[in-house]
Amino acid sequence: MIDVALASLIEDMIEKAGAEGVVEFWQRVGDNLAGRMGKEAYLGWTSFNVAVRESRTAFSIEGEVTPLTDMAITDIDGDVVGYLYAMRQCCYVPTIFRTRFAVGRMSPADQAVTNEYNENVHNIAVCNFCVFHERFREEIAKNVTIAGNPLACLLLATRGWSGETKISSKNVVQVNINEDHVRALLRNYECVYALVLRGARIKGER
């Protein structure tokens, strides 16, 4: 119920601080939650990917995450420095449907925050929760090390509940993945991101 009520809270906050204020607020909440999750260390990508599959990592708080181990990201020496990860369902989609059945329609506050974020921060959001979610993952990644190296998270693509898709051109270029590959993943997944070793020199980075 608190998830459905969240939209009412955001409406209230937009009146007081504007959509821009809500974006800042959500980002700070992402920082705070990540800060409370603690650090994690893994010997290598294999152990990390097993932990993701078994829902043992901080990333698992979001729900079921699939490591796409056939989509490795390599550096200029050909070493694996990252992978793609995906969620079949966006965390916020159940709330959108719950709102539909409880209230009737989603609050316009959701779209206002989404638009604000897309126009001024990163054109990747399909709902207001993406604002919090992207920052949360970025911060969590800093607290996870693989073979002693911290990670960086890059949100690549999202698909909203009504089918609209967003692909982050700047992040796709950074991990040297073809946009068509990412678009194909959106048929099966609603949120696709990359985890790479921070500072890695990625092969073919454009």
Next chain:
Amino acid sequence: MPAEARIQESNPFVEIATHLFLEDLAGKVGVAGLNNYLVSLAKNLATAMPREEYASWSEFLGALRDGQSILSTFEEVRPVTERCMTSMRSPFERGWREYAKRVGSFAPVHREVAEYYNHKVRPTAVTSVHIVLHTFREAAAARIRIGEEAVRYEPVASAWVDGTTQLPEGAKLESLLKRAGISRTKLGMLLRNHSDVWLLEPF
């Protein structure tokens, strides 16, 4: 009808994020300010939902039981008597469990705001979510008409997931039990197996 069949479950991550959102908000506006936000969001939620009308009290109880009423949208409600209702499980339990598992113990501000509410409004909140729940039920009940009569909500007792209970004392409790048509012993039995006990009556 089980709750799952009526409305799909939320992803608990959204609930966790909302709790963090409220904690951050409390840092800005204090406990009294957070209480105001919680009351306001619950009222806004109820106001956004459609009004209801029933021909008789028994029709209304049937709708409650079947999950068709605004009051049973988010929780499974079982009438114990004509006026006394129980919630099988708190709609916040999954979020709380996930928060405890992934993040740690709840921030103290959730209890502090409940104490503020108990002192200022009525002594029936264990934690912040009860402020939302009580306010929502009260505002939702006000949107229901049974014949020509309105419906009034009043909480009798709340039991939180960790076993903590909160209920009024003395004459206030006796009055509520009498109107609900249950004994003190029956209340204890209900609190053992249910999350909340509450009163609905026409006025």
